[in-house]
Amino acid sequence: MKIIWIFVLLVAGCVMIRAQSAQPSLPRTVTAVFDRNVASMERAILSVAEAMPEDRYAFVPVDGEFTGVRSFAQLVKHVAVDNYVDAAALLKEKPPVDTGIHENGPDSIKTKKEILIMLRDSFTYLHKAMATVNRRNLMQPVDFPGTRGGIPRLMIVTAALSHPWDLYGQMIEYLRMNGIDPQK
Numbered sequence: 001m002k003i004i005w006i007f008v009l010l011v012a013g014c015v016m017i018r019a020q021s022a023q024p025s026l027p028r029t030v031t032a033v034f035d036r037n038v039a040s041m042e043r044a045i046l047s048v049a050e051a052m053p054e055d056r057y058a059f060v061p062v063d064g065e066f067t068g069v070r071s072f073a074q075l076v077k078h079v080a081v082d083n084y085v086d087a088a089a090l091l092k093e094k095p096p097v098d099t100g101i102h103e104n105g106p107d108s109i110k111t112k113k114e115i116l117i118m119l120r121d122s123f124t125y126l127h128k129a130m131a132t133v134n135r136r137n138l139m140q141p142v143d144f145p146g147t148r149g150g151i152p153r154l155m156i157v158t159a160a161l162s163h164p165w166d167l168y169g170q171m172i173e174y175l176r177m178n179g180i181d182p183q184k
Contacts, residue, residue: 029134029135030133030134030135030138031130031131031133031134034130034133034157034161035127035130035131037161038123038126038127038130038160038161039127041161041164041165041168042123044168045076045079045119045164045167045168045171046116046119046120046123047182048168048171048172048175048182049076049115049116049119049171050116051175051180051182052072052112052171052174052175052178052180053178053180054111054112054113056072056178057071057072057073057076057112057115058071058072058073059071059072059174059177059178060072061173061174061177070104070170072171072174073110073112073115074104074105075167075170075171075174076115076116076119076171077100077104077105077106077109077115077118077119078103078104078105078167079119079122079164079167079168080105080115080118080119080121080122081099081100081103081104081105081122082103082159082160082163082164083119083122083123083125083126083160083164084096084097084099084122084125084126085099085145086126086129086156086157086159086160087122087125087126087128087129087130087160088125088129089142089143089144089145089156090129090130090132090133090142090153090156090157090160091128091129091132092142092143095125096125097118097121105118126160130157130160133153133157137153138152138153138154138157139152139153139154140152140153141153142156144156
């Protein structure tokens with residue numbers, strides 16, 4: 001009887017260890033894939049946006065050829081504006097907030113706190129929009145600013161999931177130029 005109990009405990013222990021080391025389940029739909037990508041991007045961009053001290057949000061590189069580049073704050077707001085514009089197109093509505101007259105967002109949003117609120121809210125809106133995209137409607141045309149006749153939803157999704165990573169790279173460089181390790 002002791003041998004049976006030892007065997008049962010050994011099997012139970014192996015099952016528990018296996019369950020703890022199991023990888024997260026893979027997404028089962030294109031909607032889930034897109035949402036997981038938005039969540040990954042959201043974590044990364046919020047992390048660097050939070051890492052930059054407020055007194056450095058106006059930072060713009062000056063050593064070299066950097067004429068006309070965005071400040072750190074403008075990079076963060078640009079991500080938020082793009083999130084709102086892309087999501088609104090997917091939802092077939094106007095953005096629910098003022099995105100400003102340019103790609104850097106409204107000039108009235110200035111503090112780190114205000115910018116982070118705009119950024120977080122834009123990701124919430126983008127998650128909502130991605131939830132409407134599925135394999136059946138990927139090629140469905142929707143209106144998008146600057147286009148005539150609409151573009152496929154898949155093009156908007158692709159841009160929404162790729163362009164912010166370019167801006168993330170710039171934000172990382174700005175952090176490093178300010179002596180901030182983005183990994184901490």
